[in-house]
Structures are given as structure tokens and as C-alpha cells.
Amino acid sequence: MDAKAIAYLAAGFGAAIVILGAAFGISKIAATALEASGRQPEIADKARITMLIGAALIEGATFFALVICIILSGK
Numbered sequence: 001m002d003a004k005a006i007a008y009l010a011a012g013f014g015a016a017i018v019i020l021g022a023a024f025g026i027s028k029i030a031a032t033a034l035e036a037s038g039r040q041p042e043i044a045d046k047a048r049i050t051m052l053i054g055a056a057l058i059e060g061a062t063f064f065a066l067v068i069c070i071i072l073s074g075k
Contacts (some may be wrong), residue, residue: 011073015066022062029054 033051037044 007027007073011069014069014072018062018065020067025058026055029058 029051033047036047
């Protein structure tokens with residue numbers, strides 16, 4: 001197995017870890033926001049907005065990490 005194949009394999013594993021982490025983070029945010037809405041229905045709009053902002057930040061970090069994985073696999 002040459003170095004380029006190992007780099008592609010490592011980039012694939014890195015991307016998988018990043019996606020799993022992002023999915024866990026977003027699901028945790030959604031679960032917490034729904035729980036807060038269930039406990040206090042009057043803050044549902046604020047919880048939804050906060051959830052979307054948090055999910056967007058996680059997605060941004062995820063895309064950055066995936067780009068780093070792709071760039072490092074090409075070297």
C-alpha cells in the first residue's frame with residue numbers, strides 16, 4: 001500500500017469521524033431545544049432560533065474539517 005492510498009484512507013476516516021461528531025452535536029442541540037419547548041412552551045421561538053444558530057455553527061466547523069481532510073489527502 002503506497003502513501004497516497006494511506007492518505008486517502010486516513011482522509012476517509014477523518015471525514016467519517018467529523019460527520020459522526022456533527023450529527024451527534026446537532027441531535028443533542030435539537031433534543032435539548034425540544035425538551036426546553038416542552039417544559040416552557042412560551043420560549044419555543046427563542047429555543048428554535050438558538051438551536052438553528054448552534055446547528056449552523058456546527059455545520060460550519062464540519063465543512064471546515066472536511067475541507068482540511070480533502071486537502072491533506074492530496075499531499
